[in-house]
Amino acid sequence: MxxxxxxxxxxxxxxxxxxxxxxxxxxxxxxxxxxxxxxxxxxxxxxxxxxxxxxxxxxxxxxxxxxxxxxxxxxxxxxxxxxxxxxxxxxxxxxxxxxxGTEYENQEALQTLMKKISRLPENQKTVIILLKIEDLSQKQVANIMNISESAVESLFQRAKANLKKML
CATH class of the missing domain: 1.10.1740.10 (RNA polymerase sigma factor, region 2, helix turn helix motif)
Structure with a gap:
């Protein structure tokens, strides 16, 4: 190619x-x-x-x-x-x-959320971006990050918990 x-x-x-x-x-x-x-x-x-x-x-x-x-x-x-x-x-x-291309009614809330995501540890940030923003499957994320699907799920759960604490 x-x-x-x-x-x-x-x-x-x-x-x-x-x-x-x-x-x-x-x-x-x-x-x-x-x-x-x-x-x-x-x-x-x-x-x-x-x-x-x-x-x-x-x-x-x-x-x-x-x-x-x-x-x-x-x-x-x-x-x-x-x-x-x-x-x-x-x-x-x-x-x-x-x-x-992204229209959100509450741009300020989006900015706050993105700032919080950027403060997560690199692997948690990557999982959030790939799963929720890029809309990839856990299997795809596991392949990209070279980890197991269960590790992807674990990182995602930790990222969500950390975001809840920050917000």
Whole structure:
């Protein structure tokens, strides 16, 4: 399969998933670009035992998490250099999140929920995004995350409990 075909087939999936992690269109575009660069560079090493779509999900999730960690570290370094270590908050800043194509009557509630989801541990956040936002089955999520279906269910239950505490 040519890279152009891969891009056209998966660009929306990659962008929307990256947007779920970044909550920022520009960051999601950057992540999407990075994902397709990685896919292009590594497509010959792709193991055919896994579904290609599953592999794209994994690459996107990993790239999104790496991007957010890197962005957080850059912000921390900048704030520390401007204000001195320990004097400034180092939490992630959120833009006004408006997912394209999604209309909610209560945008403020959605923003609050997405902020809370982003504070979950990475594996719980990933399960919530894949199960409830991407609407994948537990089996698909298990394949993407390379864990058992029962582990997916356990992570989902813990994520729900943690969200209830936060809300």
């Amino acid at each position: 040519k890279i152009e075909d891969i891009y056209h087939r998966y660009k929306n999936l990659v962008f929307n998933l990256a947007l779920q992690y970044s909550h920022n269109i520009e960051d999601a575009e950057e992540i999407t670009q990075d994902v397709f660069v990685k896919v292009f560079l590594k497509k010959d090493t792709f193991n055919n035992y896994a579904d290609f779509k599953t592999w794209i999900y994994r690459v996107t999730i990993n790239q999104s998490l790496d991007f957010l960690k890197s962005k957080h570290n850059r912000k921390r370094h900048l704030l520390d250099s401007l204000f001195g270590a320990g004097k400034a908050g180092t939490g992630l800043q959120y833009s006004n999140f408006n997912h394209p």
